[in-house]
Amino acid sequence: MTVLEQAGESGETPLLEVRHVKKYFPIRKGVLQREVARVHAVDDVSFAVREGETLGLVGESGCGKSTLGRTIVRLLEPTDGQIIFRGTPIERFGTRRMRPLRREMQMVFQDPYASLNPRKRVGTIVSDPMRIHNLGSRAEQKKRVGEILETVGLSPEHYNRFPHEFSGGQRQRIGIARALALRPKLIVADEPVSALDVSIQSQMLNLLDDLQNELQLTYIFIAHDLGVVRHVSDRIAVMYLGKIVELSPAEELYTRPIMPYTEALLSAVPIPDPDLAEKRERIVLEGDVPSPINPPSGCRFHPRCRYATDICREVEPPLVDYGNAHLAACHHPLNVDQATLQQVGVAEQHTPAAADETALPQDTSGRSNPSATPNPD
Amino acid sequence: MAETLLEVNDLKVRFATEDGIVRAVDGLSFELERGKVLGIVGESGSGKSVTAMTLMGLTRGVNARFDGEVLYKGTDLLKVSDRDMQNYRGNELGMIFQDPMTSLNPVYRIGEQIVEAIQSHEKVDKRTARSRTVELLRQVGIPNPDSRVDNFPHEFSGGMRQRAMIAMALSCNPSILIADEPTTALDVTIQAQIVELINRLKDDFDSAVIFITHDLGVIADIADEIIVMYAGRVVERGSKRDVFYDPQMPYTWGLLGSIPRLDRPRPERLHTIEGAPPSLINLPDGCKFRPRCPHAFEKCKQEPGLENRVGTPGHLDRCWLDVEFKRAHRDETISPGSEEAA
Numbered sequence: 001m002t003v004l005e006q007a008g009e010s011g012e013t014p015l016l017e018v019r020h021v022k023k024y025f026p027i028r029k030g031v032l033q034r035e036v037a038r039v040h041a042v043d044d045v046s047f048a049v050r051e052g053e054t055l056g057l058v059g060e061s062g063c064g065k066s067t068l069g070r071t072i073v074r075l076l077e078p079t080d081g082q083i084i085f086r087g088t089p090i091e092r093f094g095t096r097r098m099r100p101l102r103r104e105m106q107m108v109f110q111d112p113y114a115s116l117n118p119r120k121r122v123g124t125i126v127s128d129p130m131r132i133h134n135l136g137s138r139a140e141q142k143k144r145v146g147e148i149l150e151t152v153g154l155s156p157e158h159y160n161r162f163p164h165e166f167s168g169g170q171r172q173r174i175g176i177a178r179a180l181a182l183r184p185k186l187i188v189a190d191e192p193v194s195a196l197d198v199s200i201q202s203q204m205l206n207l208l209d210d211l212q213n214e215l216q217l218t219y220i221f222i223a224h225d226l227g228v229v230r231h232v233s234d235r236i237a238v239m240y241l242g243k244i245v246e247l248s249p250a251e252e253l254y255t256r257p258i259m260p261y262t263e264a265l266l267s268a269v270p271i272p273d274p275d276l277a278e279k280r281e282r283i284v285l286e287g288d289v290p291s292p293i294n295p296p297s298g299c300r301f302h303p304r305c306r307y308a309t310d311i312c313r314e315v316e317p318p319l320v321d322y323g324n325a326h327l328a329a330c331h332h333p334l335n336v337d338q339a340t341l342q343q344v345g346v347a348e349q350h351t352p353a354a355a356d357e358t359a360l361p362q363d364t365s366g367r368s369n370p371s372a373t374p375n376p377d
Numbered sequence: 378m379a380e381t382l383l384e385v386n387d388l389k390v391r392f393a394t395e396d397g398i399v400r401a402v403d404g405l406s407f408e409l410e411r412g413k414v415l416g417i418v419g420e421s422g423s424g425k426s427v428t429a430m431t432l433m434g435l436t437r438g439v440n441a442r443f444d445g446e447v448l449y450k451g452t453d454l455l456k457v458s459d460r461d462m463q464n465y466r467g468n469e470l471g472m473i474f475q476d477p478m479t480s481l482n483p484v485y486r487i488g489e490q491i492v493e494a495i496q497s498h499e500k501v502d503k504r505t506a507r508s509r510t511v512e513l514l515r516q517v518g519i520p521n522p523d524s525r526v527d528n529f530p531h532e533f534s535g536g537m538r539q540r541a542m543i544a545m546a547l548s549c550n551p552s553i554l555i556a557d558e559p560t561t562a563l564d565v566t567i568q569a570q571i572v573e574l575i576n577r578l579k580d581d582f583d584s585a586v587i588f589i590t591h592d593l594g595v596i597a598d599i600a601d602e603i604i605v606m607y608a609g610r611v612v613e614r615g616s617k618r619d620v621f622y623d624p625q626m627p628y629t630w631g632l633l634g635s636i637p638r639l640d641r642p643r644p645e646r647l648h649t650i651e652g653a654p655p656s657l658i659n660l661p662d663g664c665k666f667r668p669r670c671p672h673a674f675e676k677c678k679q680e681p682g683l684e685n686r687v688g689t690p691g692h693l694d695r696c697w698l699d700v701e702f703k704r705a706h707r708d709e710t711i712s713p714g715s716e717e718a719a
Binding site: 062 | 420421520534535536537564565566567568569570573591592593594595597598617618621622631632633634635636637638639640643646647648649650653
């Protein structure tokens with residue numbers, strides 16, 4: 001709830017608000033196709049995105065970040081909760097009422113090889129959205145396609161080519177051009193760079209940055225690599241097993257991670273400097289993300305968390321505001337001083353046995369900050 | 378002095394295609410000792426995967442031409458017959474492919490696929506092969522290998538499939554493990570696990586590793602020597618320290634500068650290498666990197682040879698620029714924006 005208050009504080013209506021959104025997928029078995037279990041892909045997620053902002057959404061495969069992205073643009077139906085776009089709840093809109101909104105929210109997909117129809121020419125791929133929405137005459141559409149192709153760094157001569165004639169990076173540019181065709185306000189980019197070489201990846205990140213400045217776009221940027229996300233995001237939400245476990249202004253997440261999961265994610269990002277890489281403590285998370293069909297009790301991260309105690313196994317930690325718009329859900333928050341702990345009331349939740357553990361994060365705060373190892377010069 | 382397992386001398390691989398001759402690898406040389414990790418770095422299309430496949434004898438075909446030598450313990454693998462190559466493949470050289478989703482057969486159980494690999498190379502009965510498979514799966518860190526051995530690939534996560542692939546590659550105790558972008562399709566957390574696993578197994582199995590990647594950050598931890606490839610040729614080669622702390626090729630600077638770094642303040646813009654790698658059919662004259670190089674000058678119209686210009690033994694590069702000039706200017710590319718901070 002604190003997330004929502006925080007969004008309201010700024011006074012203006014956020015472009016997008018997500019309130020307690022849940023997305024469960026039923027698992028059906030037998031002749032009667034009875035529901036035997038549910039995949040809790042997204043489980044009670046709330047956040048708000050201001051106009052012109054980039055919200056990074058980070059987590060491992062299977063944490064529900066793509067499902068959340070698809071639910072926001074209504075490619076998937078939310079099981080429960082509200083999606084509010086410019087003050088209007090849209091989660092129950094039918095196809096017809098959604099159509100004008102589709103012009104305002106578009107998606108860029110991860111795989112540049114699979115997300116373009118191989119039998120269509122680039123011109124058709126990029127102009128299809130305009131055709132569907134009856135925007136302008138054919139000649140105008142063609143002219144606009146030329147303009148967009150130039151905006152994303154391709155040339156208008158590419159109009160009649162097929163996707164297979166392009167490299168991975170160029171294909172991703174076509175995907176971005178298609179998303180831009182309708183001049184959307186919000187773009188949900190689902191791992192737009194993870195299939196690309198580092199050198200091409202940096203081109204794409206700069207392009208997304210330029211487009212945002214030029215066209216006043218709002219991004220929800222989904223990725224698993226915190227290094228990439230840091231570069232584009234104003235705020236970052238870390239997801240684990242369908243829940244947001246930490247939400248923070250971008251730089252603060254890197255200098256002062258509160259959730260141990262964030263700490264582990266940060267330490268997994270490779271650093272291209274052998275000496276630093278050797279010195280730094282890598283927190284290798286054991287195993288994979290547990291099954292979202294039967295998520296662990298209490299804190300969902302506890303089976304892989306090195307600070308976990310009894311309380312983590314039993315009580316699910318709430319998302320608490322630690323000040324400076326930095327929220328986290330953890331019983332043993334890192335990098336938080338005692339005064340703040342008392343203020344937000346996390347310390348009170350500890351059982352006497354677990355109370356000693358609150359000291360632990362402070363002892364380790366020096367090394368629990370893998371990103372803050374700058375060269376002394 | 379460790380035993381030299383592999384010696385590649387001036388390897389050239391060309392493919393005849395309808396559009397012309399593709400010079401996929403053009404003059405590659407290196408040596409690999411037991412217990413060492415060689416990193417090969419470059420963008421898509423730089424010839425690094427063709428190199429790996431050629432070492433495994435997987436690029437043989439009517440349209441392929443090979444020159445040079447690939448000496449494995451003294452035998453030239455390029456001259457070995459297809460049938461004999463089968464014995465080297467798996468027994469002596471194991472390979473891990475990039476995409477664990479597509480390199481396992483979806484209709485066979487994980488165990489069956491590894492048992493098949495073992496039985497095609499060694500005369501052992503099914504039971505022995507199976508118990509060895511379980512042991513291998515345990516070594517690569519698959520939980521409950523006794524029951525997991527009978528799973529199908531779709532029941533494994535991406536990281537576990539890659540572990541199963543590694544188990545398969547190790548099934549016949551190869552001396553050399555070739556990993557072609559083994560972590561690119563994986564999450565960063567899983568990537569860290571797999572890199573650590575490969576490094577540990579190298580010691581357990583007393584083998585050498587060739588680690589191919591497009592991301593220099595991935596091998597900062599484990600590589601001993603690094604080869605940077607561009608347009609089918611080696612443009613820089615040296616120890617890990619040489620390449621990371623004293624890089625001589627502007628292309629290497631570009632690769633280093635493209636990585637969004639957590640250990641530095643966030644720059645306004647990331648460095649990018651302008652343009653795209655050249656077509657291997659129509660290579661530019663002179664230095665192949667010249668069209669994309671911000672420092673190119675007159676002399677670059679002649680191709681520089683791969684020579685030692687820095688003075689550090691074993692550190693070779695293909696660049697005409699003055700070493701002192703490079704040392705003064707490379708930080709603009711490698712760490713844009715950090716000059717103000719300094």
